[in-house]
Amino acid sequence: MGLIAQIAALRDGTGRPQALVGELRRTTLLVPVSDGGLMSAERGGVRWLYAFTDEVSLSRFLLQRGADPAAEAEYVAILGARLLDAVIPSLDGPTGVAVNVADEDGSMLFPPVAGIVPDSVAVDLVGKGARGER
Incomplete structure (x- = not known):
C-alpha cells in the first residue's frame, strides 16, 4: 500500500499510525x-x-501559491527516511513534514514527535533525556 493509500486508511479509521510512518x-x-x-x-x-x-500534487500547491504555470518547479527528490533522519535533525528548531498540503483529502502532517523524527529532536521528549531543543 502506498503513502496516499495509508493516509486514506488512517483518515477512514482503518489505518495504523506505525504503518503510515x-x-x-x-x-x-x-x-x-x-x-x-x-x-x-x-x-x-x-x-x-x-x-x-x-x-501533480507539487504543481497544484505551487499554483495555489501564485506560481507561474509555465515555470518549471525546482525541487529535490528525497527518501522520506532521509528527510526525517538526516535533514530534520540538521535544522534549527522543531521541524515536521507537511505532505500534499494542497490536496484536501490526501494531506497529512507528520509532527516532530517520537516515532516520527529521531528522539534527539522530538519535541515530546524535551527534558526526558533527549536533546529536544535545537
Whole structure:
C-alpha cells in the first residue's frame, strides 16, 4: 500500500499510525526549493517542510501559491527516511513534514514527535533525556 493509500486508511479509521510512518519513510518525496533552501512554513512554533508524493500534487500547491504555470518547479527528490533522519535533525528548531498540503483529502502532517523524527529532536521528549531543543 502506498503513502496516499495509508493516509486514506488512517483518515477512514482503518489505518495504523506505525504503518503510515513506515510508508512515509519508504516513499520518495518531492520537496520544493525556494531561495536556495527547502520550502517551509512556520506555524505554532513548528517549522513544516512541504513534501509531495508526485509532481501533480507539487504543481497544484505551487499554483495555489501564485506560481507561474509555465515555470518549471525546482525541487529535490528525497527518501522520506532521509528527510526525517538526516535533514530534520540538521535544522534549527522543531521541524515536521507537511505532505500534499494542497490536496484536501490526501494531506497529512507528520509532527516532530517520537516515532516520527529521531528522539534527539522530538519535541515530546524535551527534558526526558533527549536533546529536544535545537
